[in-house]
């Protein structure tokens with residue numbers, strides 16, 4: 234807490250003394266040195282570097298950015314010239330979208346009536362405002378991102394434009410995406426469930442503003458740190474490509490998010506991504522300075538993404554822990570639908586629980602099936618030779634197409650149980666197909682991840698879309 238006050242006071246001091254302030258204008262917090270903290274223990278301490286961008290001595294600013302990126306891979310910028318009001322509007326329109334009272338209204342904003350186009354346009358005035366705000370924020374944040382890349386390039390002994398041009402394709406090629414993370418409260422066991430699992434960002438640079446609910450944590454020096462909320466800062470996180478391009482000099486910070494028991498957390502994240510075919514490799518060699526051997530092989534950004542997803546999958550398959558579990562008894566069907574869409578997009582497999590099919594029926598199904606296979610060989614053969622095609626033999630739906638001739642009639646309840654199960658399964662698949670179809674109709678992807686642990690129905694929903702192509706702005 235003392236450190237926090239210190240930071241605040243220091244920031245004010247820097248501001249009031251303006252340009253004459255020559256002392257280092259990064260506000261380094263204290264490092265909790267000497268305290269050993271377990272990996273899963275969180276230290277709440279304002280130690281994440283804050284860089285004041287208003288200092289006219291840009292060399293100093295550059296040094297602060299470089300130092301923070303080397304030591305932490307994350308920092309906060311203040312006095313970044315993006316108007317406070319713009320950030321407030323950004324948050325307002327995003328929150329409005331997620332909190333539209335009626336689901337029908339949300340649907341209407343997401344999908345224009347009479348349009349089959351997934352990307353369809355909406356003439357709704359709220360949508361116009363949202364687009365304007367998002368575009369203006371995109372323009373501003375793009376300038377900030379390019380400035381940061383400029384300083385990071387200089388820190389590598391390269392031209393100011395090097396990272397942006399060589400790593401992100403420059404100008405029209407660099408892809409900016411905005412994502413809004415939405416973490417509903419997790420009542421039973423918020424402390425046991427994470428919003429986002431620990432990860433490093435797959436894309437290059439992340440520029441993030443959260444709402445006032447804390448949740449972001451970064452890993453440094455063997456401990457987790459809370460990233461404190463401050464409405465004036467933009468959080469900057471270094472992702473994998475910059476880590477590789479800098480030959481490991483800049484850290485790709487490991488981070489995660491926690492959930493709040495009472496309140497919804499949201500974060501607005503602008504991601505700067507290289508084009509998929511861009512080769513990501515240590516850039517230093519281009520300067521002819523061969524001091525340091527490259528630590529990373531060249532790899533396209535697309536390959537990097539694929540590898541990371543593959544790694545994640547193989548890890549998950551080993552534990553099966555991450556396969557989404559969807560609770561169909563949740564009264565909010567919209568949430569259920571989004572969970573199904575997200576699970577299908579990301580996994581292609583999910584578990585459903587509380588799905589209305591009585592467990593007794595499933596038990597009986599297994600019993601009669603097992604009995605069937607225990608019939609004498611001759612009886613099974615007789616049934617099989619009756620069936621011309623395997624398909625017809627096993628058909629259980631629709632009832633009009635079921636040929637009972639191929640069903641065993643000497644197993645009690647075989648027919649009733651199978652018919653009942655077929656009816657239930659048909660209902661369930663129709664429901665799931667319905668939700669999947671709704672998923673195609675959404676202009677924005679509105680997704681919900683689910684967690685198996687305690688909170689049946691949690692972590693986050695997000696929508697994302699590419700910013701419209703923006704002209705490259707001059708670095709200043």
Ligand SMILES: O=C(O)CCC(=O)C(=O)O
Pocket residue numbers: 412414429434441443448449488489490499500502
């Ligand atoms: O919500 C946050 O604060 C972090 C989000 C994040 O790490 C991500 O979107 O990659």
Ligand SMILES: [Fe+2]
Pocket residue numbers: 432433434439488
């Ligand atoms: Fe992240």
